[in-house]
Amino acid sequence: MDISIIIPTYNRLWSLPKAVSSCYDPDVAIEVIVIDDGSTDDTWQWLKQQDNVIAIKQENMGKDWAVNKGFSIATGKYIRFLDSDDWILPGSCAKLFHEAEKTGADIICGGYETYDENEKLIKETPWTVCDDFLAQQLGECDSSHYSAYLFKKDFINNIPHRQEFGGLDDRQFIIETALKYPKTSYISSPALAHRIHNNIRLQNISGLQKTVYHQAYYNIYKKALTLLEARGELNQRRKNAACNNLWHLAHWTAYSDITAAYKIYQWVYKLNPQFKPTGNKPLALLYKTLGFTFTERLLKLKRG
Numbered sequence: 001m002d003i004s005i006i007i008p009t010y011n012r013l014w015s016l017p018k019a020v021s022s023c024y025d026p027d028v029a030i031e032v033i034v035i036d037d038g039s040t041d042d043t044w045q046w047l048k049q050q051d052n053v054i055a056i057k058q059e060n061m062g063k064d065w066a067v068n069k070g071f072s073i074a075t076g077k078y079i080r081f082l083d084s085d086d087w088i089l090p091g092s093c094a095k096l097f098h099e100a101e102k103t104g105a106d107i108i109c110g111g112y113e114t115y116d117e118n119e120k121l122i123k124e125t126p127w128t129v130c131d132d133f134l135a136q137q138l139g140e141c142d143s144s145h146y147s148a149y150l151f152k153k154d155f156i157n158n159i160p161h162r163q164e165f166g167g168l169d170d171r172q173f174i175i176e177t178a179l180k181y182p183k184t185s186y187i188s189s190p191a192l193a194h195r196i197h198n199n200i201r202l203q204n205i206s207g208l209q210k211t212v213y214h215q216a217y218y219n220i221y222k223k224a225l226t227l228l229e230a231r232g233e234l235n236q237r238r239k240n241a242a243c244n245n246l247w248h249l250a251h252w253t254a255y256s257d258i259t260a261a262y263k264i265y266q267w268v269y270k271l272n273p274q275f276k277p278t279g280n281k282p283l284a285l286l287y288k289t290l291g292f293t294f295t296e297r298l299l300k301l302k303r304g
Contacts (some may be wrong), residue, residue, distance in 0.1 A: 005235030110191030
């Protein structure tokens with residue numbers, strides 16, 4: 001097989017058939033592996049009727065377990081990961097594959113398109129060319145979506161999707177691959193259709209789940225930057241890249257824990273004392289004039 005496409009799914013029969021049908025490309029040999037993570041709808045019944053799908057059923061253990069199980073049986077030279085509510089854009093697998101074969105790259109990247117729940121195009125996000133893949137993944141510029149990437153299987157063979165990072169296992173995965181300094185290339189056309197919808201998905205979490213999500217986000221950056229510092233590879237450019245995301249993380253964390261949020265905020269200015277956020281400038285002005293903690297307490301009172 002040229003490419004194995006791994007699709008974890010849970011109760012998404014409403015979108016899974018489109019995701020699966022989008023995978024095939026006559027110009028490359030593709031196997032599609034779908035892991036049903038204990039769905040309670042008719043997902044498994046539908047999968048059993050698909051002759052062109054390698055279907056696996058497991059108890060509801062989470063996306064990371066499902067992806068790792070799919071990876072363990074994948075036979076493709078290259079791997080794509082796909083969420084079952086998104087779909088692959090036509091011809092992108094062949095383009096990614098041929099670019100990989102031509103360049104010998106470990107990861108081939110592409111941009112993506114965003115669609116609403118009625119499959120109406122909202123925007124196109126082209127791939128941002130950047131000469132430091134790690135800085136890009138840490139937050140220097142847009143890094144697309146990892147389902148728009150093609151990974152050489154041998155390169156990621158020892159990098160699982162890690163359960164301890166929960167819904168951010170894909171973010172940990174891509175930063176972990178970047179820390180191995182892959183040879184990268186890209187295609188100029190978009191490779192993925194990412195769907196925005198109101199059904200259950202990780203982007204819609206709230207309450208305690210959101211607190212855990214933010215803690216995992218913090219842990220990813222702490223782990224990566226600590227490793228880079230130990231290697232002597234935490235240059236100012238990478239510090240600045242991390243600040244772009246950590247500054248926003250401090251604000252998000254303040255919804256549930258202002259003390260923990262302030263520590264993240266202090267970390268940002270330890271990494272870059274001159275840091276100025278590129279987004280949410282009104283909030284940045286409030287932090288500067290009123291202080292981080294006082295501002296977030298006021299915002300908390302306003303939210304009720």
